[in-house]
Amino acid sequence: MDNEETRARERVDVALGGSRREFLKMAGIAAAAVAAPAVLAGCATFPFGHGSTLNFDQDWGVLNYAYVLETIEADFYNLVIKSPPPDLRPGELDVLKDIAVHESVHRRFFKRALGPFAIQQPATTFATIDLRSRSGVLNAAKTFEDLGVAAYNGAGKRLKLAEFLTIAGKIVSVEARHAAAIRDLLAPLPRDFVGDDIVDERGLDRALPPEQVLDMAAPFLKTQVTAINL
Amino acid sequence: MERDVRHDYEPKRLLERIGHEGPDLAAVSSSRSVVAGERALPGIVEDVLNFALTLEYLEAEFYTMGVGAPGLLAGTPREVFDLIRKHEVAHVALLQGVLGSRAVAKPTFDFTAGGVFADVFSNAKTFMALAQAFEDTGVRAYKGQAANLMGRKDILETALRVHSVEARHAAQIRRLRGQKGWITGSSRGDLPEAVQAIYDGEANTFQILTATLGGGLGGSPGDSEAFDETLTKGQVLRIVRPFIRSNA
Numbered sequence: 284m285d286n287e288e289t290r291a292r293e294r295v296d297v298a299l300g301g302s303r304r305e306f307l308k309m310a311g312i313a314a315a316a317v318a319a320p321a322v323l324a325g326c327a328t329f330p331f332g333h334g335s336t337l338n339f340d341q342d343w344g345v346l347n348y349a350y351v352l353e354t355i356e357a358d359f360y361n362l363v364i365k366s367p368p369p370d371l372r373p374g375e376l377d378v379l380k381d382i383a384v385h386e387s388v389h390r391r392f393f394k395r396a397l398g399p400f401a402i403q404q405p406a407t408t409f410a411t412i413d414l415r416s417r418s419g420v421l422n423a424a425k426t427f428e429d430l431g432v433a434a435y436n437g438a439g440k441r442l443k444l445a446e447f448l449t450i451a452g453k454i455v456s457v458e459a460r461h462a463a464a465i466r467d468l469l470a471p472l473p474r475d476f477v478g479d480d481i482v483d484e485r486g487l488d489r490a491l492p493p494e495q496v497l498d499m500a501a502p503f504l505k506t507q508v509t510a511i512n513l
Numbered sequence: 514m515e516r517d518v519r520h521d522y523e524p525k526r527l528l529e530r531i532g533h534e535g536p537d538l539a540a541v542s543s544s545r546s547v548v549a550g551e552r553a554l555p556g557i558v559e560d561v562l563n564f565a566l567t568l569e570y571l572e573a574e575f576y577t578m579g580v581g582a583p584g585l586l587a588g589t590p591r592e593v594f595d596l597i598r599k600h601e602v603a604h605v606a607l608l609q610g611v612l613g614s615r616a617v618a619k620p621t622f623d624f625t626a627g628g629v630f631a632d633v634f635s636n637a638k639t640f641m642a643l644a645q646a647f648e649d650t651g652v653r654a655y656k657g658q659a660a661n662l663m664g665r666k667d668i669l670e671t672a673l674r675v676h677s678v679e680a681r682h683a684a685q686i687r688r689l690r691g692q693k694g695w696i697t698g699s700s701r702g703d704l705p706e707a708v709q710a711i712y713d714g715e716a717n718t719f720q721i722l723t724a725t726l727g728g729g730l731g732g733s734p735g736d737s738e739a740f741d742e743t744l745t746k747g748q749v750l751r752i753v754r755p756f757i758r759s760n761a
Contacts, residue, residue: 381693384735392720392739436673445660450720452656452676453740457695459680460741464694467685473592476685477600477678485607486600487674488681 334507335402339493343400345441348493348510349451350393351405352434355503356386356427358407363420370417375468379424382461389454396450405506421469428462429481429489430499431455436490459488554615558665561658563617564746565672566608568654570619571753572647573601578624579644582634590637590689594644597682604675611668626755629707641690646708648683649696650744650752653711655679657743680741695738710752714742 337351338344360383367376394401413419435455442448463476470476481489491499493510500508554562576598579585586594609616624633624643633639655676662669684694692702699716701709718736744752 378694381695381735381738384733385695385739388736388739396720432677436670436677439659439673440663440666440670445663448660448663449656449743452659452673453720453742455673455677456652456656456680456741457739459677460684460694463681463684464688467688467694473589474596476593477596477681482600482678482681484603486603486678487607487671488677490670490674 334509335405336509336511337402337493338512339441339510340512342443342447343397344510344512345438346393346397346447347400347402348438348497349435349454350390350397350401351504351508352431352496352500353386353389353393354405355407355500356431357383357390359409359412359423359427359503360386362409363414363424366414368415368417368420371420372417372468375417375421378464378468379420382424382464385457385461389457402508403506405504405508407503408505409503411502421465424465425462425469428458428465430491430496431458432462433481433489433491434493434496436488437492437496441493554612555664557661558668559612559615561661561672562608562612562668563615564658564749565655565675566605566612566617567620568651568749568753569601569604569608571622571756572651573598573605574619574622575624575643575647576601578634579640582640585634585637585640590641593685593689597644597686600678600682607671607675611671621758622756623758624756626707629705629755641686642704645683645686645690645692646704646711648679648686650711650749651679652676652683652741653744654746654749656741657745657749693738696741697734698737707755708752710748711744714744717742 335347335351337348339348360379364376364380364383367379371379394404409423412423432455435451435458439448439451439455442451462481466476466478492513494513497508497510576594580591580595580598625631630639630643633643655672659669659672659676662672687694687702690703696712696715699709699712699714701712716737717740720740
């Protein structure tokens with residue numbers, strides 16, 4: 284391991300260590316105050332309730348936000364490949380299987396990276412999606428991938444530690460590759476991989492703020508996830 | 514402090530910079546501050562944007578020439594590459610707008626790389642192979658510079674929005690060529706050995722956060738595919754250098 288990597292790891296440890304102290308302090312206050320919501324809002328996990336609060340003042344709040352979105356994607360694709368729609372076309376299941384692996388890796392990565400700062404893994408639901416049809420599955424996949432890209436693009440500027448931004452960058456481009464591939468599978472037109480609905484005339488992808496992303500993700504979450512300090 | 518950034522991309526100076534500054538160009542220039550038009554840009558941000566502009570010049574000219582080459586592209590590929598061309602031309606205009614008078618001039622390109630890709634504008638296979646190479650490079654290049662833009666959140670967000678569009682391009686071109694949309698290990702697939710540097714390091718599965726908190730993710734192909742990796746400025750300049758004939 285070279286010196287640069289050692290220094291980078293030290294910075295990560297310091298950043299997470301600072302968060303840990305704050306976390307423990309807030310948890311202590313919360314226990315003493317017996318669940319006063321205003322106090323608990325500083326905690327990653329709502330200890331006595333059924334929801335999670337993401338504090339966007341802290342890097343681990345932003346990383347937990349990514350953890351929530353990756354959980355939705357991973358659960359969705361794992362469900363799909365377990366019982367694929369019968370009308371998928373040749374080759375399409377292979378694409379979905381690859382993506383299922385990637386999203387599961389992303390989720391596992393955030394869970395491990397966050398360690399004690401990870402919120403409880405949110406429970407998901409896909410009741411509004413027709414999982415038995417190719418169209419239902421691919422259109423939902425398109426929504427999730429485009430949303431993921433827009434979420435990372437909008438959240439990057441909130442990260443304080445350079446290493447976290449770089450990691451987010453390593454993931455978002457894979458989400459964008461997924462989005463293009465899914466759009467290509469669906470595409471009636473060659474141009475749909477970068478449709479006008481997501482890439483504007485300046486050649487820019489979408490960037491969406493966390494509150495809007497969480498609103499769009501809410502139908503797929505059984506667990507309430509709330510963003511604070513935006 | 515004044516410095517004519519345009520000269521950085523002239524091949525001889527390019528090598529000097531790579532040799533002396535390596536991947537750590539950011540640290541060298543971080544104390545400078547210059548004025549672009551009405552707005553002051555930190556020196557480090559200006560350097561990153563001019564680096565990005567050089568790559569966008571390369572892509573924009575490459576696609577403009579490809580789409581304009583008689584008989585090279587037809588049907589779906591033509592439509593796809595024309596759309597990508599529009600994006601790259603727009604990215605050039607966007608970066609020039611931000612940089613104002615500090616924008617570097619467009620270099621003169623040689624897309625044959627001194628004859629290695631002699632039929633680039635007469636053989637669609639060669640053209641599409643190079644397109645994939647440029648897009649996969651662009652994704653890694655933007656990603657490698659994101660942290661250097663943290664001082665200007667507005668510019669960082671714009672750069673991220675360009676970055677993910679480059680990734681969409683890369684995936685589409687790869688799929689048009691019969692490849693997966695994502696990069697497996699450090700495989701260049703069916704591309705020639707000349708472009709292997711673009712894929713070196715992509716096999717990494719050792720992500721720093723995970724490493725810090727115990728254990729890597731493993732080593733399956735999916736672990737590597739799930740993360741695109743960065744390239745330093747020096748690595749990118751070495752990759753594109755054969756395609757730059759001279760500074761304009």
